[in-house]
Amino acid sequence: MWCPSASLVLWGNAWLAGRAAPDDVLDALSLWAPRHTVTAYESAAAGATGLPWPDVDDAGAVSLLQALRTAAGPRSGVPAFQLVLPVPGDVRGLPPGTTFATDAIEAGEAVLITSAQGPVIGLVPEFDYDDDDVADEAPISLAWTAYSLDSAPPPQSYDLGQAELELRDAVRSAAQTLDRLRAGGPGVDVEDPRGLVQQLLEAGSDHIAPDHAPERALRVLENAAQVDAIVTVGAGVTPIAISSPSGVQLAGDALRPLAAVVRAARLAAVSAILASAWRD
Secondary structure (H helix, E strand, C coil), X not given: CCCHHHHHHHHHHHHHCCCXXXXXXXXXXXXXXXXXXXXXXXXXXXXXXXXXXXXXXXECHHHHHHHHHHHHCCCCCCCCEEEECCECCECCCCCCCCHHHHHHHHHCCEEEECCCCCCEEEEEEEEECCCCCCCCCCCCEXXXXXXXXXXXXXXXXXXXXXXXXXXHHHHHHHHHHHHHHXXXXXXXXXXXXXXXXXXXXXXXXXXXXXXXXXXXHHHHHHHHHHHHHHHHHHHHHHHHHCCCHHHHHHHHHHHHHHHHHHHHHHHHHHHHHHHHCCCC
């Protein structure tokens, strides 16, 4: 998994569907940080999740699980969770004009929990570090904030097959463009770009999906991770590798659409995995 919200959504959904144990959820979250806390942003969120109020002292990971179950309500045979990956210019899935939306955009991720008997709950994670200089430090904790929402946009519909095709096409086109740019400019200030891509992939290899996940969805997630790693490395080396301003612009034009394709592919894969947990 590429972000804490994805881990929480997939494993929390598997737990509520009876496909995973509470410890499985906690184990998946612990890979992001050794400690997780959760607080309610306001009294309505506290009432819908069972979190303390007005005492807003951080509750621990077990309280996070209890809040998930309370917010989701009784089992209904469909996923209660939705992953949101907002970026400036694309805020689909977020209720406009809310503090939750603002914080979710800043984090680049969030979770929506819907229930037939209560308000929509939004969760936004934030890493805590022991020092202001976080470049080489692992987070010491991950703080989740719960928000009560009057409503949320209906879940997006995703076509996993179409997402996979678009991902393949984007990878092929961007890889060809980057090869041409690198061949035409001075040396790249990275000895082994492919090695850096592999390091990024290995760094996230411990994060896995529940056993019920369809093979196709897992394949899409794997391909999306590869593209994401290429974008991350490419964004760092192309300004050095290309001497002309027009070349830099061309590199940006080649890489920029990839991020949107990766985001859409990941959302499609997550949607398929969520639904698969509730099938017999």
